[in-house]
Amino acid sequence: MTTFVNEQVKKLDTALSRSFEKNLQGTKIVNLSSLGEKDQFLFQASQALDFSGNSLPSFEKVQEYLEKYGETFNQDNKATAELEWLFIAKCTIAIYGQVFSKVLNLTLPISESIDYWNGIHGNTVQEIYYALQVAPFRIFTLLKNTVKNINNTSTAIQEAKSLFSSSDFILTQLFPIHSTTKASTNNIATNRTQPFNALKFFTLSTFHNRPLILEIIRDEVDLKKKSLQKFRSQQAASLGILLLTPPEFNQEQGEFASSVASQARTCIKMIKYVMEPPSDDGQDGTLQQKNVHHLQKRLDSMSDIHSSSASDVTMELRSVVKNWSSGYHHNLKCVQSSYGVPSVLTRYWIPAVVSYFAGNWAIRYGFKRKEDIMYCLEELGKTGHDFILNWVWEPVRKVYETIRLKDQRLSILSKQGLQSDLDSLERMVVGFAKDNLHLSELDLSRLVIDIREGDMSVLLKEYEKEIKNPLKNVIAGDLLQTILIQVQKTKVDVDLAMSALDKLLKSNELNFAFLAVAPSMLLTWASASWFKNTLQGRSQQKIKKTGLPMRETLRRIERQLILNESTQDNELSEWNAMSREDCAHQTECETQGILLCEVHLLRAYASTLPLKNSTRARFMEDVRDLENPNLSSEQKIQTIARMNRFWSFL
Template sequence: MSFVIDQVRRIDSQFDGITPSLPPSTSEPSSTLARTTRLESLIKSLSLGPSRSLLPAHRIRSILSDAQVSQTCHTCKVYNVSYDVHTETAKQPEPSYEHELEWLLLSKATTQLYGLVLHTMIEQTIPLDDDIWYWDDIRSSYRYAGLYSIQTSPLRFWAWSKDVWHDLRRRGGRLEDGWTKFYELARDVVRQRSLADIQRRVVSPLALVREEALRKRKGLEKIKLLNANALGYLLGEGLSNESAHEEHAIGAAENADDETRTKNRHKWKATVVKSITLMEAVFREVNNPDTKLDSFDDAVTNLVVEDPWWKPYASTGSEAMTLKPEVVAARLENVISKCLPNYTTRTTTLVRKEYGRPSRIVRYWPAVTVALISSSTILRVAVNRKEDIITWIRELGATVIDFWSNWVVEPLKKVIGTIRHDESAEVSILSKRSLEGDRASLERMVVDFAIQHPPEGRNLTEVDIADIRSKVREGDLTPVLVAYEREMQAPLKNAVTGNLIQALLVQIQKTKVDIEVAMSGIDSILKSQELLFGFIGLTPGVLVCIGVYRSIKNTFGSRRGLKRHEKQGQLIRSLRNIDRILAAASVNKYEEISYKDHGLLLCETHILRLSARQTLPPRVFRDFVVELRELEDVRAGYERMNRTLERMWRAYARV
């Protein structure tokens, strides 16, 4: 609840600092001890802890009912006499412990109700902007104005029909006088009203719609400004102001000297009385349809000053002590059960029936009608093309399954196999033993050729054969090449009777081995980049799946990304609105903006805090809240508020 919780928690903590005097002794009757224990428990239930929110109105009423606040004034414990404001006494009498607990309970309930009133006014004010934007769109666009005219045409026709009927009845039209006479009279009435409508719309057929939009926008603007003014007035004159400007009135008396403590000991009761009076006066003016915005502050002030509680009880705490707690509880109950519900009901009724946008039924009946009319055609097409549709769905399913299997699952398996060095999943363009077998065959062929055709007619020794083998492994085929050169001197003859064919076949085997060596190098390169190729094969399927998933998510699923973008846009709009409010604000001699501007500012900071909570990181959000609290403090002065806003623009523009 943004700043409302901060305000209520601060006020509540100050009331917690009040210690009722003269706690009951063990000699008190058991009924008195039981009642004080019950009151203490109810007071704790009204406290606002770190993790607790405001209590609802029905819960506050239930606690007040359970408290059974006494109907008599307090009994003095020190002097054993009842306090009378008209009796001059030498010393200030002390109230009973039970009476003090009742007042503390009423104070806690008032604090909770004060926060609930502030929150209700904010919740009633902020949604009005959506309706104001709706009417602005209609006023600024002929397309929207025409659409609105179509949407509301049944309502206008119904209103026109009722006017015709009432006019007809006023002229004495009755079916008992005969159908012919009734029909002629009805036709004349319809003709006259149609001519009147044509004359009103002679300038533009959409002029009436735009005029209606302007009228409703002005009504919403007045409600918004009244609520903002009431909100600012309650913050400027209510418990928040008392606890901030006059802290001695709530919890500071315990730390003062004896004279000040005696004087201000019960002044916090006057603060409670004043706050209840103020809330009633504000609600009375807000609910008054004749209230004018310019005179709102003066009207509320006059109501407060004229209240019977104000002069005798809201000035000093000692006079407030003479009030019966039951009377205070009754007025608190009146605010809970009548003022607050009446305000909510009236504002909601005005927005829904008078100035707000039309209901969903009115806005969407054209689209629903078109859908119903075209549904029969769509159904007929679906029935006639049933087999084609079923085939299309079946093929689509098969395509999706095949795509998932061939382009996602299989490449993923290969990538996993590569990572695990699975030999069956290795990328290879050459069998593992092919090069070794061809090399061994080439070696045997060269050795056999050298043995069959030894150089210089001598037999080869084992050393010579081993040397030939080692040279063949290095690619040296000298014995074969020497014989090939010799045989090429008479190629035709040696092809038939010589060794030319055998030498050629050995070189062909050498060429095959060279090709396999080159292929082996390429194969090694492929194996070194095998994981990269696996991911390249997996990438198209993954990209397609991600694209389809994001499309489905944006269309049918959660729109978290879009909502986050909208929240960021809302942050910028709220900061801009705050800047505009401060730029146009009225400032008094104390450098404080008016109650109306303060209320508008608090509504925007409320939106700002809610949007920032969902957008900013937690640690940044905590710093942001510190800036917001300084911006919400009207007592800081106009210039300091402007500097705070500028600092927020600089610090959080990037975020």
């Protein structure tokens, strides 16, 4: 996605192209072969310095073209003035964009270091952990400086005794930041040492009822944080200057060549001014803050490039490119080494040592209990396999077979068996009535109907008569026959009951199948949901963790906008009033730079948002609204309010 710096550079390149085309008055370069060797190089180099993409031409590429221009084509080679100054203007825009982009990107490590010290400052546990982290480095520094001082003296033994008996020397070597004052945060070389003031920390320790070492550590963290904040404000001032005073290659200021020469010289002076470390202002040692007022004075006092020749301007551009690494970038490295986040070795040696011993113990314990561990793993695998096979796959397969009516085993009594029992009971009762009661055919047909309906009154009456003389009727009567017929009737009743139960089971067979598979499916669903929620929870936790610094960044942006909203219309910069009327509503140099730093930090945090549902793209739209210089402070405050309402992680 295109950044704010890319958009600014594209606008400058568009204005330059329009001015160049207007100067040519409609004529076009059609055939390169008709041009001279130098003109061909200038035209091709200008075309190669393309700003339409998402990346700017690198310093190395610009330096290559400048060196080739200066070494291969001397002043004797004549060239078209417009092409020559077009090439210089393109190089100037490329260097301006690279400086702007690099200064803006270099604010990120400073902001991250400030957040790191903010997380430590005021937290006693974090302060103790930080003291343990840097303890080996402090002891090593003390021993190294002690040996160095002993080697530089003739009386080594006596000097060693005096050094180790001197509390000021020990404290100064262990906590050098408390005994060193810097004339400039950027200029690390201008250090002035002073005796270690232990009385201040002793007083604070007594007042706060805290150990002396914790007070020293807390003050050290606070000093580093304030130093980084001061350097960040200087970066913001530099960004404000680059933002509010870009080179404008337009035809209205005069002829194309003279306009480009003037703007190129001014841009070179501005970049050199930005790359300079801030100097002491007066006797109080305060830093001279960079702003457009001070820039205007410096531009008037700086030695001008009197010569308007293209070779002189290209030499100045080459010097800017060469001095970048040894200038601004070197100062940033010095600040980072002195006040930035400790090195990876310093931060992680404690977890590394703990992990080493814990891992060593775990490995030895694992080899000692190797068989038990392997047995547990095998049993765990078998348990999982049996659960999936017996409690998930088989019940699901049975449900499928039940739906397709493939399994008919759930049956207690068949219809043929019940009908045969009923027919047997009917024949037995009819035979008994025909032999003993001598009923007519009509009565027998009625008896058959009564038997089918379950009425056995005829048989029961005979049974009542026979049971009056049971011994006699068992031998000579019909008591035994009536008893056996009632046994058959009982069997038929049982069959009827079982048939009704069979119908009930068959009607609920699918319910029983789902009831059998429900526990295993519920357990499987719960396990899958837990695993899914765990993965999503980590993602959501990551987003929420990113949302905390985002919310703090938005708070700083809104605070800066509110504090400067009332002064934007009244405190117009003299430089802006003289150069551009459309910047009348811009904030001051440092304020605009701070806003640009915070928005760029917000853009860096947004890179961790997920791409799903265009979350990152939509959030970047809001970020682009915040960095849009055409929007007023009130509109940006409304944008922040919209972001707080819409984005749940803020």
